[in-house]
Amino acid sequence: MSQLVASSSVTRGTLLTMLPFASALAIAGLGQTLVVMQGGIDLSIAGGLSLYVVIVTKYPAGVNGRLWPAIGIAVGAAIVAGLLNGFLIGRMRLNPIVATLGTNALLFGAVLWYSAGIPTTTTARLSKVGGGLWLGIPIPVYIAVVATAFVTVVVKLTAAGRRFEGVGANATSAFTAGIQVRRYAGGAYVWAQLLYCLAGIVHASIVNQPTAYEGNNYLLPSVAAVVLGGTSLLGGRGNLIATAVAALFLSQLDQFVLALGVSYASRTLVQAGALAVGVAIYTIDWRGIARRAFPRRAATLAPT
Secondary structure (H helix, E strand, O other), rough: OOHHHHHHHHHHHHHHOOOOHHHHHHHHHHHHHHHHHHOOOOOOHHHHHHHHHHHHHOOOOOOOOHHHHHHHHHHHHHHHHHHHHHHHHHHOOOOOOHHHHHHHHHHHHHHHHHHHOOOOOOOHHHHHHHHEEOOOOEHHHHHHHHHHHEEEEEEOOHHHHHHHHHHHHHHHHHHHOOOHHHHHHHHHHHHHHHHHHHHHHHHHHHHHOOOOOHHHHHHHHHHHHHOOOOOOHHHHHOOOHHHHHHHHHHHHHHHHHHOOOHHHHHHHHHHHHHHHHHHHHHHOOOOHHHHEEEEEEEHHHHHO
């Protein structure tokens, strides 16, 4: 479709520009998937990812030797943010939307306090990672593939991962089976923030001079990627690989829309439309609608 209608959206140059951003979105989508699998939603991704981007760019101040300490500080901040969300939701039993909105406000407050809203140039070492190629493929793609494989193996092939899915599918049954429900429900937010941190580092490596609000670009797309990937917003089993593929699809959709001449600001409407389609596909009882719309045909096809 893209090749026929907007061929410029699938040229080599466009793909090499799009794939790194798709990789960052895929990693952020993995974190959001873990939260949604527990029946929650993490709106603090915007403030968290913005904070991690600011830390890994402002703290080094262009000095390559300070990059690793900056990454360590960002990881520490991610753990604190995840623990806060986990405590508010897993222990205090607050609504995930309310709790993560509050955490998001705190994180953006930290962003403005630390950066004063002034963008800082990415270090040369980090920029080399984001702009580098290996075998003709951007390095961020390999980072996203490794992250997806690691999270998938942990969730799908380990005992802790199976318990994690069990808690999301039915917390009452999991509690009856002796599983520490609160630990797994709260832990999802910690791991989510760590994945947001990784996505923020990748994003900072791509953008030469990121702003203090880069995380806003990941809030709606991350949820859309989760829904389009087939993970139910009610919790339960999730398809992590499908989330990563959906992130690639959404990034390509952005390029397709821009190639058609649609304004850059309109991409939010496209993302919202993709989210609405995903919710409709996986939540609406289409068979029930068909039976009500065509009762005679349904009666004819019904087994006797």
